[in-house]
Amino acid sequence: MPELNSFISAVRARLNRHRALVTFLWAFAVGAAVLLAIAAVFIFRGYAVPRFWYPVIAVAALIGGGFAARLRRRSEADAALVADEHFHLSDHVISARRFEKEQRTGGFYERQAESTRQLLSKLDPAALPTPLPRRLAATAGVLVLCAALTAFKSPSPAVLKRLAQEELTGQQTKELVERLKEELKELEKATDDPEERKALDEAKLKELVDKLQATKDLKEALREFAKAERLLNEAAAKLDQRKDEHTAAKAGEELQKEEDPQARELGKKLKEADYKQAAKDLEKLKTDANNEKGEPKKLSEQRKELAKLKSAAMRMAAAAKSQQQGRKDGQSKPGQNGQPSKSMSPSGQDGDPSLEDLMAQLDQDAKEADQSLENAERLEKLGKLEKSESEKCDKNNGKCASSLIKLGDKLKKMGAAKSAGMKLAELSKKLSQCQGMLAGQCQSPFAAKGGKKPGVGTEDSRREAKESIVDNGQTTQLTGQKNGQGPVQTQIESADEGTGVSNRHGEAKERAFKKQFESFVNREDVPAGVKSGVKNYFDAIHEGAKEEPKEEVKDPAKP
Numbered sequence: 001m002p003e004l005n006s007f008i009s010a011v012r013a014r015l016n017r018h019r020a021l022v023t024f025l026w027a028f029a030v031g032a033a034v035l036l037a038i039a040a041v042f043i044f045r046g047y048a049v050p051r052f053w054y055p056v057i058a059v060a061a062l063i064g065g066g067f068a069a070r071l072r073r074r075s076e077a078d079a080a081l082v083a084d085e086h087f088h089l090s091d092h093v094i095s096a097r098r099f100e101k102e103q104r105t106g107g108f109y110e111r112q113a114e115s116t117r118q119l120l121s122k123l124d125p126a127a128l129p130t131p132l133p134r135r136l137a138a139t140a141g142v143l144v145l146c147a148a149l150t151a152f153k154s155p156s157p158a159v160l161k162r163l164a165q166e167e168l169t170g171q172q173t174k175e176l177v178e179r180l181k182e183e184l185k186e187l188e189k190a191t192d193d194p195e196e197r198k199a200l201d202e203a204k205l206k207e208l209v210d211k212l213q214a215t216k217d218l219k220e221a222l223r224e225f226a227k228a229e230r231l232l233n234e235a236a237a238k239l240d241q242r243k244d245e246h247t248a249a250k251a252g253e254e255l256q257k258e259e260d261p262q263a264r265e266l267g268k269k270l271k272e273a274d275y276k277q278a279a280k281d282l283e284k285l286k287t288d289a290n291n292e293k294g295e296p297k298k299l300s301e302q303r304k305e306l307a308k309l310k311s312a313a314m315r316m317a318a319a320a321k322s323q324q325q326g327r328k329d330g331q332s333k334p335g336q337n338g339q340p341s342k343s344m345s346p347s348g349q350d351g352d353p354s355l356e357d358l359m360a361q362l363d364q365d366a367k368e369a370d371q372s373l374e375n376a377e378r379l380e381k382l383g384k385l386e387k388s389e390s391e392k393c394d395k396n397n398g399k400c401a402s403s404l405i406k407l408g409d410k411l412k413k414m415g416a417a418k419s420a421g422m423k424l425a426e427l428s429k430k431l432s433q434c435q436g437m438l439a440g441q442c443q444s445p446f447a448a449k450g451g452k453k454p455g456v457g458t459e460d461s462r463r464e465a466k467e468s469i470v471d472n473g474q475t476t477q478l479t480g481q482k483n484g485q486g487p488v489q490t491q492i493e494s495a496d497e498g499t500g501v502s503n504r505h506g507e508a509k510e511r512a513f514k515k516q517f518e519s520f521v522n523r524e525d526v527p528a529g530v531k532s533g534v535k536n537y538f539d540a541i542h543e544g545a546k547e548e549p550k551e552e553v554k555d556p557a558k559p
Contacts, residue, residue, distance in 0.1 A: 008079050011080075011125045014125060014126070015074040019073070019074065021132075025137055030064075032061075034057060043153055048153060049151060051151065082128070166217070169221055172437065173221045173438070176212075176438075177213065180434075187423060212228060222438055226435060228431055229432055232424050232431065236424040239424070243327075247323045247354075248278075248411075248414070254319045255267025256271070257315070258315065263285070263308065263312040266281040266282060275418065283404075283408055285308060288305075299393075303374065306369055306373060307370070310369075310370050320355065355407075358406055361406075362403040365400040372393045373396075
């Protein structure tokens with residue numbers, strides 16, 4: 001029966017469209033409710049709802065509604081049952097469909113099929129009612145409208161301020177990290193000394209700066225910069241050589257007492273902590289057994305040259321010994337906890353000898369070299385100089401030269417360590433200023449100094465001509481007399497002409513002055529010793545004034 005199948009298909013399609021509509025309404029209602037819940041979380045926290053949630057929820061509602069509508073489709077059996085019930089067909093559609101499916105023909109079945117065909121020809125599937133669920137539609141519409149309105153909710157002022165701060169922090173940290181990397185590159189270019197490069201440990205510095213990342217979290221940024229500053233301070237502390245610096249300064253003061261200008265110049269450099277130049281000046285004190293032509297020098301000439309080095313070494317050793325003795329005396333006094341004083345950091349770590357030891361060794365080697373030269377010179381005068389004695393002189397001279405070289409290398413290392421420590425301290429200072437900048441307490445440490453470059457500017461507020469004063473109508477009439485025509489508070493009187501001397505009696509003023517000072521002396525906040533001293537002083541003045549006879553000059557104008 002084609003008529004039966006067509007009727008059932010039309011009824012089924014109408015029912016499925018109605019069910020799909022209801023399903024999508026539920027899907028949009030649920031999606032809008034979910035979106036409202038998400039929006040409420042953001043709004044209660046003061047944030048604006050992220051826009052990506054709206055298309056995500058909409059697509060999810062469409063996909064979910066379509067999938068649910070497909071699962072909830074009506075079957076042909078459901079459509080046949082609904083048609084019989086709505087059109088009151090007394091199970092004609094269900095029976096005809098079952099008989100056709102079972103392929104029953106003839107007699108009763110033919111009459112039943114013909115009857116069903118006649119009934120269906122008079123029916124229209126469009127007459128099957130599919131009412132719209134108004135409550136569901138209204139609920140879904142309200143939820144969707146409310147969810148859409150949340151998109152226009154702006155963040156709270158506190159959140160806007162925090163977001164602006166995060167954005168500013170992100171930009172600042174990014175800029176600071178880039179500038180620190182540039183600063184590190186410039187530092188590497190400016191460092192030519194291998195010893196200074198070794199002291200700086202550029203690999204660790206680069207690793208330290210690379211760990212700094214741009215972030216929007218102010219606390220995290222401050223924590224990272226503070227950690228980097230602490231590591232730099234620890235690296236600078238490892239280069240601390242205050243003990244050797246004090247020894248070098250003391251040795252410089254002693255060397256400036258020398259007559260030799262080279263020794264005085266060396267002392268000046270040591271006192272000024274210019275260790276690299278001091279190492280160069282120290283090399284000038286080096287003695288050589290041969291002259292410029294390669295010929296051996298006389299023993300007297302060698303002793304004369306060695307005398308300068310010996311005198312300088314002796315002064316440096318004395319200064320080192322005094323520093324060492326003073327440090328021992330200071331350590332022998334217990335501190336607050338009964339522990340020795342640790343004001344000086346230890347030097348000579350990792351097997352590196354201290355400056356004091358090197359100066360003492362140079363002094364000892366210089367004395368031995370001078371003693372061997374003295375013996376050789378004495379034997380030479382007696383004509384008994386042997387080869388063994390000359391070899392001994394050469395050996396001692398070599399030891400003295402070796403000690404001089406070691407001392408020069410130590411000074412070079414000290415200069416490199418000092419320079420590296422200053423650079424680390426400067427970099428640490430900039431990290432500290434970076435933290436101050438992030439906290440809003442100072443400007444960037446990399447800000448240009450001295451203002452911007454010269455340029456061209458204009459000032460629009462300048463006027464070539466002045467505008468006339470416009471009367472606004474609010475005037476006030478001032479009344480009064482002209483200068484010199486009104487009454488005055490002073491009056492000038494002319495005295496009689498003649499000669500004479502006026503008398504002035506100061507007894508009343510003297511008594512008032514005396515009472516004033518007596519009240520000052522009797523003040524409670526004035527010490528008793530001061531009171532008695534001041535009182536005696538003024539009593540003596542008054543007694544002297546009373547003893548002097550007073551001469552009263554009479555006015556000749558009076559009778």
